[in-house]
Amino acid sequence: MTATDTHEHPDQRHAHPTDRQYVAVALVLAAITAGEVSVYYIKSLPHPLLIGLLCAMAFTKFTLVALWFMHLRFDSVIFRRLFVAGLALAAGVYLIFLTSLHVWE
């Protein structure tokens, strides 16, 4: 099996990941989840570092699922823009909302 399966259409050519690549991504996701839970149990970690590590790992998992399983890496850029627009709008609105209510203090 080659690195990617290629489905050809009359006027286009898109590479699709193979089943093996999907399994590899899932293994990485499982490893990161194990990392998250392990970090949670390290009681000596400073609070800001713990939050930073957990957020970084969650962001990595989110990105991997969106790019590989939801095919944003391979699909039209318009789909990516639609999703990122909703995500950015939600993040922006609610960060302002929570900051204005002094949630981080």
Add this chain to the structure above:
Amino acid sequence: MASVTTAPAATGLPESHGDGAHATSTGLSNAKVAMWAFLGSECLLFGALISTYLLYRGRSLPGTPRPRDVYDIPYTSVSSFVLLMSSLTMVLALAAIQRDEHHRARTWLLTTALLGSVFVGGQAYEFTVFYREGLRLQTNLFGSSFFVLTGFHGAHVTIGVLMLLSLFGLSARGRLPKERAETVELVGLYWHFVDVVWIVIFTLIYLIPS
């Protein structure tokens, strides 16, 4: 009136991903555009619920259950792992149907529905345990925001399981040919979205201490 269809290359617009999509002026499937727009709007719904939880965190009445009193992290970690793996089986089902391997596609669809059901069952059990420990919807701010957020997510997973079982039924009756693979792809997008929302909930609600 006949619709005008322009080749993507001529318009400079991105090309369609393909399988089963009707010809449109953008070269993209309208159903997929609608699904992505829907998922973008769902970010706002779950953003509101997560923000409400964060806003109320640590502000519950003294003497009522707090997150660290009721959370069972190993148990929730296993549930998270189950949902994460259901994303793998979902994408394998889509890949199988795109290759015209219907028996394999049905196996993966059923596995995904089963994993989703295990997740929802686990959530129902978790809710029951919390209820027995005195945490209810009206007990305190933590109870209200926690049950509403995770309940909405659980409802989404349940709807996803029903859609997966419908796809399985369609495929079993031979009404889900390779040309209709986009239907599986749309349900898959919804399913993966439910998964990424749980990735955020698991970190922000369960793992980050208040």
